[in-house]
Amino acid sequence: MLTLYYMPHSCALASHIVLEEVGAGYRSVLVDFRKEQQRKPEYLAVNPKGRVPALATGRGVLTETPAILAFLAQSFPEAGLAPLDDPFAFAELQAVNSYLCSTLHVAHAHRMRGYRWADDPAAIAEMKRKAPQAVGEAFALVERELFRGPWVLGERYTICDPYLFTLAQWLEADGVDPAGLPKVAEHRRRMAERPAVRRALAAELAPAD
Known part of the structure; x- marks a missing residue:
């Protein structure tokens, strides 16, 4: 099970969309910037950068949108969201x-x-x-x-x-x-x-x- 940490109206939306596009099994966790949750120890233990998105996988946590998007495209090649053979x-x-x-x-x-x-x-x-x-x-x-x-x-x-x-x-x-x-x-x-x-x-x- 993948876990996406997000804040509405942030760049995390791109990863959220791709999770839906590929049909991944995932859950989403709100990191409420209005409550400064991105600065709390609990979230910094997930992503020391204190930003979203972060994607928790079975092998660890990924950050940075381009990396997360590439990971999803490669993990779900049947979705055809990247030219992986070229x-x-x-x-x-x-x-x-x-x-x-x-x-x-x-x-x-x-x-x-x-x-x-x-x-x-x-x-x-x-x-x-x-x-x-x-x-x-x-x-x-x-x-x-x-x-x-x-x-x-x-x-x-x-x-x-x-x-x-x-x-x-x-x-x-x-x-x-x-x-x-x-x-x-x-x-x-x-x-x-x-x-x-x-x-x-x-x-x-x-x-x-």
């Missing part, structure tokens, strides 16, 4: 997810979590002011260079799609107009119609016990 194509997939993780998501984080990089309130305010431009430029590159259509990598739906969808959920809050990203916006709309996406969203937004 090293170059799999590396291309990893390159896309790495960009989403290390550049696009970090640009978003500057709007909400500037304290990670600075203590000066003026510097934090400047990072927040700059975030719409940085996020917009990162998404523009995805739209122009990385998105092949109709899915991220072309005709095949892969683990890149839930990840892009998750980050695209935050476009408006990040001050980016989806109208300027027609491919990304249409992808977001179609992703929202997938049963696995609907199940993951419903589970994350359900009232906690």
Whole structure:
């Protein structure tokens, strides 16, 4: 049994969607950031980074979205969510997810979590002011260079799609107009119609016990 540690409206949604897509047996555990549960000893024993997602497996705990998504694709090859038989194509997939993780998501984080990089309130305010431009430029590159259509990598739906969808959920809050990203916006709309996406969203937004 796999265990996903998540917080609603976080990048953990991508892993949650893929767990649903592959039909994995799993349970989900809410890490409530509003109660600072990510800083509690109980959760730090699971993930010392104090972030989500974390995926507990029979061999240990995995962190970082690209690693979790690749693990799920490889653990459930019958789902066909990655080109596992083509090293170059799999590396291309990893390159896309790495960009989403290390550049696009970090640009978003500057709007909400500037304290990670600075203590000066003026510097934090400047990072927040700059975030719409940085996020917009990162998404523009995805739209122009990385998105092949109709899915991220072309005709095949892969683990890149839930990840892009998750980050695209935050476009408006990040001050980016989806109208300027027609491919990304249409992808977001179609992703929202997938049963696995609907199940993951419903589970994350359900009232906690």
